[in-house]
Amino acid sequence: MPINRNTDLILNRYSRGSVPSDSDELSAxxxxxxxxxxxxxxxxxxxxxQAVDNPPPAPRKGMVRFNILPWNPLSNxxxxxxxxxxxxxxxx
Numbered sequence: 001m002p003i004n005r006n007t008d009l010i011l012n013r014y015s016r017g018s019v020p021s022d023s024d025e026l027s028a029x030x031x032x033x034x035x036x037x038x039x040x041x042x043x044x045x046x047x048x049x050q051a052v053d054n055p056p057p058a059p060r061k062g063m064v065r066f067n068i069l070p071w072n073p074l075s076n077x078x079x080x081x082x083x084x085x086x087x088x089x090x091x092x
Contacts (some may be wrong), residue, residue, distance in 0.1 A: 006060075006064060007060055007061055007070060007086065008060055008061045008086075009043070009046055009047055009060040009062035010062055011040075011043055011044060011047055012040060012043070014036065014040050016033065017029065017032070018092055030090070031039060046060065046063060047062070047063070049064050049065065049066060049081070050065055050067060050068065051064050051065075051066040052066070052069055052071065053067075053068040053069065053071050054071050054072055055071055055073065055089070057085075057092065059084040059087060059089075060084065061084055061086035062083070062084065063083065063084045064081060064082070064083045064084075064092065065081070065082055065083075065084075065089075066079070066080065066081050066082075067080065067082050067089075071076060073087065073088075073089035074090075074091060080092070
């Protein structure tokens with residue numbers, strides 16, 4: 001199965017685009033660059049290990065969390081690192 005940005009956690013490197021010489025294109029350039037930065041920062045946040053007591057609203061394959069009760073993804077009352085495998089949270 002190919003990697004899918006919507007279901008798999010993917011980190012991409014940011015590299016700045018070429019600044020347009022035409023001042024009329026500058027606004028569109030800045031908007032696009034800021035959107036790219038926002039996406040990369042969001043993905044980095046999703047990729048970081050976080051202690052949480054609720055599951056992420058839209059988990060992606062590869063997310064790692066330290067579950068804090070009352071969130072009980074393994075149904076065993078433990079608090080531990082879990083990773084989302086694309087269909088369920090499993091112990092690390």
